Amino acid sequence: MSQLPEDRQLVVLGASGQIAAVARRLGCRLIHVQNPGSPIEQFIEPDSVRSTYYTADYTVDSFMSFVEQVLRPLAPDAVVSVREDGLVPAALANARLGLRGTPLEVVETLRDKARMRALLEGKAPHLTIRASTPASLDEAVDTFLNWGGRKAILKPRASSGSRGVVLIESVADLLAHGDPSGQMLEEYLPGQEYSAESFSVGGVHRIVALVEKHTGPSFVELAHVVPAPSLGTSAVPVIQEQLIEFLDVVGLADGPAHTEFKLIDGGIRIIESHNRVGGDGIPHLVRLVTGIDLQRWSIGWSLGLGEPDHQERPAAAAAAIAFATAPEGVVQSVALPSLEFPDATVEDVRSFVRPGDRVAALTSSSARVGSGSVSGADASRVLVAAQTLAAGIDVISRPAGGRR
């Protein structure tokens, strides 16, 4: 007889308050593990031991002693994370405790872009691009020149959120960047970038949504729209087929994946992939358009919980989110727009900053200052509406130390 949800225990690493709320709705007992300094009130249900909370840095080696000494006696049924930095620790913990989850080898293949490229090069070269892990600046320059001196991308082997991604247009750019060890040099692919949200069950992959991505300077993501308006319906079957091939090659049999790709000559080229749902509010867009709650499914799948109903009820035909930016400095004021659109419904508009906060240079997603999301009948129109909404988020910042 299968266990009731309330009899099962799920360890969640590094949840946000929103993920904690989603996890709570699964009905199982929750063991939250958070890095130091996380606000605890979002994770604890007062006067109940249904949710417990531990502070432990799950990104360091001592986490395994925590797994052995603290988690093992609690006899959890699974360890999950939907955060990039929690994926490997969750896989390690599951392996150590003998629990169901995405295998460590798969997680590491997806997290280490060089490892993923090597695997694709051997098994599905048509899905990948030229890539190198130069050990020295000289080697990087040689590789760049061997590729004909065309544009390339230099990025960390394991990162996300556009952090550390640099466009290399010349040898001078490479030299200016310095020692490339620990990073990857990849061919730069022109054209529109997309992402796919998928969910796999027993090796059967379901491509839940194809998302169009819009980026700004330093490849920071500034908008996403579902479905991708620039993809013709004739292109979709090939894309889905090749995404499934990719998931098979990397060995992802169960759980979510967020895969970024570009289209070249009618086929996809993988940019990167992660065994988690996409960030940036993409799961919300996908839920609006498909009725499928990917976050809930991603958190609960290893316990057999959270699978979407067969009767999925989309709320809209299309949905988009766009992000606001502000000049680097200290926030002076924040004002949110109050806009209405004839062909789109405003889902949410918010600021990520308050007066006094610092705005960093726009080199990663964390430098964005707000977002607006909308839904509607037409993907192109909701994208424009979301971008208009985000542009209306008025964050005034001034250089640190400057006068008002």
Place this chain on the structure above:
Amino acid sequence: MRRPLLIISRDPHHTLFDGTRCLLPLAEVEPHLVTNPWLVEGVESSDFRHTTVCDFANDDRVEQACDWIVKTNGIRGIVALHEKMVIMAARLRTAHGLPGLHLDTVLLFRDKVRMKSAVQAHGVTVPDFRALDREGDLAAVDWSRGRHIIKPRCGVGSNQTHIVDSPATARKLWRQLGAPPGEYEIEEFIAGDMFHCDGIVRDGRVLHTSVGKYHARPGNVAPGAMAGSYLLPDGALAQRIVDLHHRVVGALGLGSGVTHLEVFHTPEDKLVFCEIAARPGGGGIDRMILRRHGVHLREAAIRIEAGLPPVVTHRPTSAGDQAVWGRVGIYPHGRAPAELTAQECGELGVAEYEYRPTAGGNDGLPRHSTDYAHRFILSGNGPADFMAKANRLRAVAGR
């Protein structure tokens, strides 16, 4: 760099504060708090960055988590002020070589058989007592001394304390308890008044003592009943109790800590040791002492366990010229207690009022000796005036 400190808390989080002031010196220590979901309200992650909120129903798991925290974070001291946590804290200190109370000393303060044996060996008068490991032990009890008390050796808050008046009732109770060896003791019932003496000890020196008289025995836990104590003015009896406290502390080898001693004063004017704890007294004792003497026992206990010198000032925080400061607790009586108004409290000279509508748990009946529905800190012009006010408070609270 701040000193990493483990705080094992089994009290509401606000008890780590005096108003808005945190009793932990946060500029000097980095707290690693372990608490449970019933007590977590008010925890600010900015001050308490390392917090564990777990199920305290399983002591072993709590201790495993604490042990991991100590090992991983270079913990330099452990604070555990709740009676149920002092043994765990001592075991962890002993295992990790941390300063503070270690297991051998703490067991003397927790195990009432070891405790009485140790103080008796130093010439302190104790009730006739013995470990109650099996029914046969009851035959060795001197029943000619009258009523006896059967209670857990490491009990807290007068829980599971039973008065028996004959071998037959004792045997019946023992069979009902079905306790394994090592858990219970039996001691003679001592008639008379009960007093408490609360002290601060540092490096074997007693830095502060306050003596209070219980106006109801701590074991008299009954629905709607009144409990509490008031502080004695200086005098011969108070000095005798202070002297006894010195002898007991010396007998148990306490280096540094905060103590709560309970003694009987018999009709024959003898002082008989009852028990002592190595933590601040509960039920508002710390608050009345703060009012009367300006000494914060909980803060002193925290600082000592953190390896810092206690602050022992002698500046009363309010109305220190009042002759008698005391506390009154009113137990729940099976139905929802009505909160007293500020006007009612003011008219009766109440300085502090704590209203606990959740006292008594689901059935609204008191569960332990400090499970008060109402708790008052107040003063009077003398013991009689204080008791008159206490009785009026009880009447108002019981309406």
